[in-house]
Amino acid sequence: MDGTEARRSDLIFDADGLSPSALERKHRLERDPSCRADPMAYLPGMERIDSDIKDRVRAAMSAYDPSRYTAADVRRALERETCGEEELRALLSPAAAPFLERMAERARAETVRHFGNTVYIFTPLYIANHCENYCVYCGFNCYNRIRRMKLDRGQIEREMEVIAKSGMEEVLILTGESRSASGVEYIGDACELARKYFRLVGLEVYPMNTDEYRYLRGRGADYVTVFQETYDVEQYEKLHLLGRKRVWPYRFDAQERALMGGMRGVAFSALLGLSDFRRDALATALHACWLQRKYPGAEISLSCPRLRPIANHPDVRPGDIGERELCQVLCAYRLFLPFAGITVSSRESASFRNGIAKIAATKVSAGVSTGIGDHASKYGGEDDPSAEGDEQFEISDSRSLSRMYADLSGEGLQPVLNDYVYV
Amino acid sequence: MKMAECNDTFVLGGKEFTSRFILGSGKYSLSLVKAAVEHAGAQIITLSVRRANTKEQENILDYIPKGVTLLPNTSGARDAKEAVRIARLARELGCGDFVKIEIMRDTKYLLPDNQETVKATETLASEGFTVLPYMYPDLNVARDLAKAGAAAVMPLGAPIGSNKGLATADFIQILIDEIELPIIVDAGIGAPSQACRAMEMGAAAIMANTALATSGDVPRMARAFRLAIESGREAFLAGLGRVLARGAAASDPLTGFLR
Numbered sequence: 178m179d180g181t182e183a184r185r186s187d188l189i190f191d192a193d194g195l196s197p198s199a200l201e202r203k204h205r206l207e208r209d210p211s212c213r214a215d216p217m218a219y220l221p222g223m224e225r226i227d228s229d230i231k232d233r234v235r236a237a238m239s240a241y242d243p244s245r246y247t248a249a250d251v252r253r254a255l256e257r258e259t260c261g262e263e264e265l266r267a268l269l270s271p272a273a274a275p276f277l278e279r280m281a282e283r284a285r286a287e288t289v290r291h292f293g294n295t296v297y298i299f300t301p302l303y304i305a306n307h308c309e310n311y312c313v314y315c316g317f318n319c320y321n322r323i324r325r326m327k328l329d330r331g332q333i334e335r336e337m338e339v340i341a342k343s344g345m346e347e348v349l350i351l352t353g354e355s356r357s358a359s360g361v362e363y364i365g366d367a368c369e370l371a372r373k374y375f376r377l378v379g380l381e382v383y384p385m386n387t388d389e390y391r392y393l394r395g396r397g398a399d400y401v402t403v404f405q406e407t408y409d410v411e412q413y414e415k416l417h418l419l420g421r422k423r424v425w426p427y428r429f430d431a432q433e434r435a436l437m438g439g440m441r442g443v444a445f446s447a448l449l450g451l452s453d454f455r456r457d458a459l460a461t462a463l464h465a466c467w468l469q470r471k472y473p474g475a476e477i478s479l480s481c482p483r484l485r486p487i488a489n490h491p492d493v494r495p496g497d498i499g500e501r502e503l504c505q506v507l508c509a510y511r512l513f514l515p516f517a518g519i520t521v522s523s524r525e526s527a528s529f530r531n532g533i534a535k536i537a538a539t540k541v542s543a544g545v546s547t548g549i550g551d552h553a554s555k556y557g558g559e560d561d562p563s564a565e566g567d568e569q570f571e572i573s574d575s576r577s578l579s580r581m582y583a584d585l586s587g588e589g590l591q592p593v594l595n596d597y598v599y600v
Numbered sequence: 601m602k603m604a605e606c607n608d609t610f611v612l613g614g615k616e617f618t619s620r621f622i623l624g625s626g627k628y629s630l631s632l633v634k635a636a637v638e639h640a641g642a643q644i645i646t647l648s649v650r651r652a653n654t655k656e657q658e659n660i661l662d663y664i665p666k667g668v669t670l671l672p673n674t675s676g677a678r679d680a681k682e683a684v685r686i687a688r689l690a691r692e693l694g695c696g697d698f699v700k701i702e703i704m705r706d707t708k709y710l711l712p713d714n715q716e717t718v719k720a721t722e723t724l725a726s727e728g729f730t731v732l733p734y735m736y737p738d739l740n741v742a743r744d745l746a747k748a749g750a751a752a753v754m755p756l757g758a759p760i761g762s763n764k765g766l767a768t769a770d771f772i773q774i775l776i777d778e779i780e781l782p783i784i785v786d787a788g789i790g791a792p793s794q795a796c797r798a799m800e801m802g803a804a805a806i807m808a809n810t811a812l813a814t815s816g817d818v819p820r821m822a823r824a825f826r827l828a829i830e831s832g833r834e835a836f837l838a839g840l841g842r843v844l845a846r847g848a849a850a851s852d853p854l855t856g857f858l859r
């Protein structure tokens with residue numbers, strides 16, 4: 178845990194131009210745990226649902242000791258026809274590192290069996306970057322000094338036009354986490370617009386209550402992504418210092434509330450590197466597995482983001498999870514959940530994404546911007562930087578849709594822009 | 601017998617087919633579809649409506665050779681209502697009146713929901729569709745499907761995509777023996793030998809996709825399946841399978857003493 182602790186303090190920085198009182202409050206939050214709220218206590222208005230999955234995931238995570246597994250355990254796991262929870266623990270352990278190629282072969286076979294050679298392409302669209310949380314590693318955090326922006330209806334539509342013109346058929350709508358700046362109705366408006374231009378509409382916004390998810394489903398949203406960031410509550414408490422996002426259990430149950438609200442699919446992720454990535458990967462996979470067991474019709478998918486440099490703090494790095502480790506995690510995910518979608522974002526390099534699409538990934542983004550309102554300038558040939566808000570993080574792979582399409586085809590894969598009917 | 605050999609066709613929705621291999625079009629590159637159809641000698645190809653419902657530059661519909669009957673499926677539907685809507689959409693997209701009903705409310709095993717499938721079959725048959733329902737091999741449900749107006753019944757051999765073959769062989773045999781409609785074995789067939797066995801059992805046709813898509817050479821595997829299916833059909837028509845299953849007749853009859 179020592180390494181994690183050091184990384185965490187590396188993440189903290191002071192942006193220029195904060196007022197003395199803001200700085201003082203920020204530093205107090207960082208240094209004095211007693212002035213931070215209880216991360217397990219719900220805030221007014223947060224719905225509680227009857228679900229024991231979070232307790233089971235926490236128990237499984239704290240019981241997991243990756244160092245206990247041996248090469249023999251990994252071999253046994255790889256010899257079994259199906260990969261259960263114990264096999265998953267072995268495959269995520271350091272003992273599995275020398276077996277990476279064998280894991281990749283098995284993972285590839287499972288991916289092909291379930292998805293053939295198809296890879297889906299989508300693009301994220303950030304419509305606002307206002308945020309009321311202080312998460313120390315995030316470019317949007319409320320103590321970072323960035324250009325804040327919220328697109329209005331016309332601007333959202335303009336962005337969607339540009340994206341749709343590129344041929345994209347699936348869009349993922351994102352906001353910073355501010356209920357006041359980006360209300361549920363505002364997000365609903367965006368979904369309705371998106372329905373005009375795209376076949377499939379995903380949401381990656383703040384967690385909300387069941388009735389709000391139901392409302393957004395009615396306005397055109399199909400699936401919901403929520404990153405838990407880390408399933409390790411102690412570490413979570415040290416990284417999410419302020420705001421509604423600090424409430425760990427409310428965030429955990431977001432996918433379940435989304436399914437209760439009628440969403441077709443949900444996506445899960447830990448931001449690997451915030452805590453022990455092996456234990457976080459185990460928790461992510463179990464969270465997805467157990468929720469799918471409870472809601473068998475749910476389409477589930479996993480993401481695998483690593484930390485990236487952010488505005489005003491270019492030194493943010495993924496930590497001890499390198500590409501080999503990330504590949505190991507993704508192979509373990511694939512073997513444990515052969516039917517689940519796996520998304521690899523533009524946080525990763527083009528070469529990594531080309532390679533992993535042949536092993537485990539089923540979905541990649543293209544034509545990506547994590548800023549606000551800049552598709553028109555980046556991909557549409559327009560240039561008006563004053564109408565743009567700052568990015569959440571720096572991307573690593575900036576390929577356009579047509580380039581991604583050609584590259585995947587060149588790798589022998591079949592790019593797919595839509596595999597969905599809205600009924 | 602001679603007649604059957606010369607003119608061994610089967611009829612679906614008023615159309616006569618000589619090929620008994622229904623080809624899937626998912627999970628492999630669109631550029632291989634044409635060659636797969638040709639090598640398979642297939643006259644029917646399935647396609648997912650959700651894949652066809654695209655504006656993208658490469659639409660699967662553009663890759664399917666003319667003259668092949670499209671069998672759009674309703675994959676993605678989670679109940680009868682959704683399946684009915686997808687089928688109507690397929691018709692609007694110009695995919696014709698054939699529809700393969702796939703209703704799954706389980707994303708892990710993708711097992712068909714028989715109850716909802718009966719409901720969707722009833723609705724779509726009454727709307728003039730040629731309905732081919734994918735189902736878990738259950739005799740009672742197969743009878744309900746026949747009554748609901750299905751043109752054929754498509755029981756699964758094993759979990760979809762598993763390439764495990766005829767895990768449900770005994771139950772499929774019951775359907776073949778008891779249901780008057782063509783029985784088309786769908787899902788799970790992983791090798792030509794398994795397709796051959798299903799045909800020997802009396803299946804009317806075979807549907808395969810993953811077995812080809814996960815093979816090293818899609819068109820060549822399509823050809824292997826075609827040969828196996830033809831061979832199994834011949835064996836069925838020749839009557840070998842049943843005779844062997846019941847053993848040889850003793851040269852000295854056991855009941856020879858009876859007067």
